[in-house]
Amino acid sequence: MNNFFSHLLGWASVFSPENLNKFGANYEEKFGWIRNVFDPISIVLYVILGIVGAAGAIYAIYLGIQLARADEQGKRDEAKKHLITVLIAIAVTVVLIVFFNELMPLIVEAFALPKAAA
16 A cells, blocks of 8 residues: 555656646747647638638539429439538538637647746
């Protein structure tokens, strides 16, 4: 039992404020460049979001017209299937772009300790 507590206390020293400050400074030196990469990628992703949104909306309108004008059930089902696929693709693209633009920087910031703590 004594060995367990000494092992547990050994792990506690790893997370001491001094060690965490050293870790934060090292982490910032090694991975601080990630912050600089997010800015241009964010701009590109918003442009892609606009292009995908516009193209998806135009194609969805086209498919909606095809669905409304279809005389046969087979053509109607085909247009409906394509319309559902387009809507899912647009939704997934929007969710991924929002994730990478809004949530990913927050996740990186949570793991990158500020230099002021060092």
